[in-house]
């Protein structure tokens with residue numbers, strides 16, 4: 001269990017502010033945020049590499065705030081793996097045990113055996129890092145981190161340098177290792193799909209401040225702000241207007257839904273900005289067609305842009321003053337004969353509309 005209380009870190013030109021987080025024993029927790037939001041700074045402060053200007057850390061209720069990194073029984077895996085080039089794979093993996101032996105804790109031989117087997121690297125033990133693929137280096141770095149049986153495992157963007165197939169395999173291996181060892185794990189990433197695959201709970205961080213903490217499902221389904229909604233892939237987030245107490249999506253569609261009571265909720269407690277309601281729709285929940293649709297709501301619009309990524313096409317459609325983003329399959333794309341400037345119908349169901357209460361982000 002990891003508890004972070006009132007953590008502040010002041011660096012030249014950047015600060016982590018008032019971080020409060022509890023990561024439960026054996027939990028897989030993700031810290032998700034855009035580039036430069038402070039994820040690595042937080043990871044390195046937990047590891048004892050960076051110093052906080054205020055606040056405390058507890059590992060299993062033990063106050064470790066003033067302990068040196070090697071006294072914290074923590075392992076960190078960096079996105080560039082940080083293997084020692086002059087040591088072979090076996091020596092790299094066993095390296096961490098040197099510190100353990102200093103503390104009179106012997107590494108278990110069966111642990112080495114189990115890790116190299118689960119990670120499929122038993123045939124690589126005599127090789128050197130320079131001759132390994134990215135995925136193999138990542139597995140060696142994981143084995144080195146886990147062999148010391150840390151109280152906390154910190155993973156810094158573990159998949160950012162891997163191709164899609166290798167990433168999926170390594171994700172499955174990390175999941176299996178976590179199930180087997182139940183080591184409390186904190187992973188930082190800017191990719192929500194990684195959070196979705198691995199984490200039980202997630203904290204969203206922006207500009208050095210935590211925006212929302214919850215289960216992966218809660219944050220996915222009930223983002224607490226426009227920023228979080230867009231960051232977890234909602235793509236269609238529109239400020240809510242009301243006409244006669246009914247929710248109005250831009251100038252194009254009246255929804256037969258009541259606007260929640262606190263629509264005029266007033267000032268945001270910390271920033272003084274106005275709280276607002278938004279409507280969020282996921283791009284995969286929007287149906288595109290050439291005629292009438294069977295969805296609860298529908299409207300017409302003009303295709304602005306289409307981008308194909310192989311697995312699906314992202315289609316931007318303008319309806320009135322509102323721009324929608326929808327994902328469609330390649331089959332559907334060809335079936336509809338989509339092209340820019342084509343008039344299409346758009347539809348979505350009531351159950352897929354998310355009301356989001358929170359502050360507008362700078363771009364919203």
Ligand SMILES: Nc1ncnc2c1ncn2[C@@H]1O[C@H](COP(=O)(O)OP(=O)(O)OP(=O)(O)O)[C@@H](O)[C@H]1O
Pocket residue numbers: 011012013014033034035036037038039040041042190
């Ligand atoms: N030692 C330092 N001194 C001053 N500023 C720093 C230091 N280390 C990091 N920063 C700054 O802190 C901010 C947050 O950096 P951090 O590496 O934590 O971002 P991140 O969320 O991990 O981003 P990414 O996803 O790109 O890795 C950045 O603006 C960075 O330049």
